[in-house]
């Protein structure tokens with residue numbers, strides 16, 4: 387018993403030391419994929435593979451202890467999602483990707499869920515807690531395979547809506563963790579942000595500084611594709627003015643190759 391306790395304390399000590407080290411070591415000390423210049427790709431992986439064919443989007447409205455979604459406020463998200471998906475459709479037509487979206491929960495109630503959590507959007511551990519929420523949902527409440535089959539769809543992902551301000555992000559699947567990809571949205575997100583995050587689950591990469599690519603690559607992208615949506619999502623007069631460059635078209639599977647990868651192989655999908 388004593389020995390057991392001792393080795394237990396040793397293990398926790400080692401764990402605490404490695405935790406401290408992982409917090410204070412600069413990112414560059416890890417040479418694993420996913421570091422700057424070594425992006426991890428979610429292309430053709432998970433329930434949102436390539437951006438082709440029929441895509442089903444589930445809308446999951448999350449109530450926190452202080453924020454509640456009522457029906458009118460839930461409806462306010464639909465035109466924004468329509469703006470984003472119409473934009474993606476129009477862009478995909480140039481590449482004959484045959485994309486269609488099924489997301490309108492006002493017509494198909496099976497696409498809408500309401501859930502409650504015990505944390506707020508500004509919780510310091512928000513991302514971990516949101517991960518946990520998604521884990522619970524996909525293991526107990528949502529049958530992804532059945533939804534794909536019922537809708538005759540090729541891809542499926544969920545949007546988790548928080549009725550608060552915050553910085554949206556996408557949880558993509560690169561072969562580790564869960565293949566049920568998710569976008570986290572806040573009520574102040576605009577259509578270009580929706581489109582940006584949706585592109586992520588199909589394999590698009592962040593092209594701005596200090597995200598996935600080294601400074602020389604970012605400089606090249608900024609010069610060649612200044613209006614690229616993965617560089618900067620932008621809306622003017624309620625219209626998305628950012629563009630989907632051939633590079634992002636390649637990252638989501640609309641084209642098989644792009645000349646940029648010859649110049650910078652780290653851009654390969």
Ligand SMILES: [Zn+2]
Pocket residue numbers: 582583586591592
């Ligand atoms: Zn992004």
